[in-house]
Amino acid sequence: MGNGRPLLEINALHTAFHMQDNYYDAVDDVSFSLEKNEILAIVGESGCGKSTLATTIVGLHNKVNTRISGEIIYQNLNLIDLNETLYNRIRGNDIGMVFQDPLSALNPLMTVSEQIEEVLLYHSKMTKEERELRVCELLTQVKVDDPNATAARYPHELSWEARQRVGIAIAIACEPPIIIADEPTTSLDVTVQARILDLLSEVRDETGAGIILITHDLGVVAEIADRVAVMYAGQIVESAGVVDLFTDPKHPYTRSLLRSMPQMNETCDPDAGELYVIQGDVPSLQQLPKKGCRFAERIPWVPFSAHEESPKMHEVSKGHFVRCTCHESFQFEGESD
Numbered sequence: 001m002g003n004g005r006p007l008l009e010i011n012a013l014h015t016a017f018h019m020q021d022n023y024y025d026a027v028d029d030v031s032f033s034l035e036k037n038e039i040l041a042i043v044g045e046s047g048c049g050k051s052t053l054a055t056t057i058v059g060l061h062n063k064v065n066t067r068i069s070g071e072i073i074y075q076n077l078n079l080i081d082l083n084e085t086l087y088n089r090i091r092g093n094d095i096g097m098v099f100q101d102p103l104s105a106l107n108p109l110m111t112v113s114e115q116i117e118e119v120l121l122y123h124s125k126m127t128k129e130e131r132e133l134r135v136c137e138l139l140t141q142v143k144v145d146d147p148n149a150t151a152a153r154y155p156h157e158l159s160w161e162a163r164q165r166v167g168i169a170i171a172i173a174c175e176p177p178i179i180i181a182d183e184p185t186t187s188l189d190v191t192v193q194a195r196i197l198d199l200l201s202e203v204r205d206e207t208g209a210g211i212i213l214i215t216h217d218l219g220v221v222a223e224i225a226d227r228v229a230v231m232y233a234g235q236i237v238e239s240a241g242v243v244d245l246f247t248d249p250k251h252p253y254t255r256s257l258l259r260s261m262p263q264m265n266e267t268c269d270p271d272a273g274e275l276y277v278i279q280g281d282v283p284s285l286q287q288l289p290k291k292g293c294r295f296a297e298r299i300p301w302v303p304f305s306a307h308e309e310s311p312k313m314h315e316v317s318k319g320h321f322v323r324c325t326c327h328e329s330f331q332f333e334g335e336s337d
């Protein structure tokens with residue numbers, strides 16, 4: 001890049017879905033940047049808007065029922081202005097995507113080799129021989145057993161882990177500077193999860209890519225991320241370096257998420273006893289309050305006056321941002337000074 005700008009810069013991004021004659025923001029005023037060689041985790045409960053954010057960045061929304069505004073700046077281009085032809089050039093070549101379920105992401109009728117070659121064919125001028133060599137190199141890089149044999153197999157002939165490794169090979173085939181991984185290890189047993197996270201970390205080390213990792217699991221964040229953005233009801237409510245976030249979480253939502261994790265619960269408060277349950281649910285898009293702190297209704301014991309009317313992001317220490325002032329007076333229910 002060399003112009004001092006981040007690899008990817010997102011400013012005041014909104015993604016709204018059309019429902020019953022109105023538009024509702026699933027991503028609401030989201031801003032962040034991604035640096036080269038960095039793993040940025042986006043974390044939050046189901047329904048917070050993480051996947052919508054990812055699919056907005058890779059331009060997968062249908063413009064007929066989706067309204068997108070703001071900036072997604074990559075190489076001085078605002079990606080939201082691109083037409084489908086230009087976006088097709090960026091997808092795969094500049095931004096690689098790893099999905100949660102590799103079986104549905106892969107084509108059941110094509111061999112592993114054909115699927116990796118398809119990306120190379122679309123984005124490069126490689127000859128058939130060069131593509132075959134690259135397939136073997138990629139399968140070796142993602143450490144599948146017997147790369148040559150795997151190349152000739154169909155997705156259903158592979159284990160879940162091998163399929164996800166192939167999914168990662170496809171995502172990195174053109175050496176994209178940005179990789180977006182949407183829940184790549186959800187519902188895996190911990191050992192497979194750890195191996196896939198190790199692989200993503202190695203990919204970052206080897207290629208210098210910036211990785212946006214979407215997850216609902218703070219354990220995954222602790223394992224691999226450099227920075228974290230916590231999302232709630234379409235908005236980022238806290239962002240910080242990973243150590244800062246785990247040692248000095250500020251926003252009541254972040255603190256509640258941490259307290260609801262078994263391992264964190266013990267580390268943060270050995271006497272905590274029962275696992276914490278966050279009251280209520282993430283509101284649906286139509287139920288989102290138009291004003292005020294969106295987390296207020298899940299911490300009803302915190303007085304109304306503690307929240308901002310139009311919550312803003314405040315920098316509480318270098319690189320550590322929190323939305324709303326309610327964190328200043330927040331305590332868990334029943335706690336006293």
Ligand SMILES: Nc1ncnc2c1ncn2[C@@H]1O[C@H](COP(=O)(O)OP(=O)(O)OP(=O)(O)O)[C@@H](O)[C@H]1O
Binds near residue numbers: 026
């Ligand atoms: N195409 C759509 N049309 C209307 N609403 C949608 C659409 N896609 C997502 N939503 C809504 O947008 C909100 C955010 O959903 P999204 O899937 O982005 O959240 P998430 O944090 O990724 O959750 P999960 O981890 O379950 O995928 C939810 O309220 C969801 O119901």
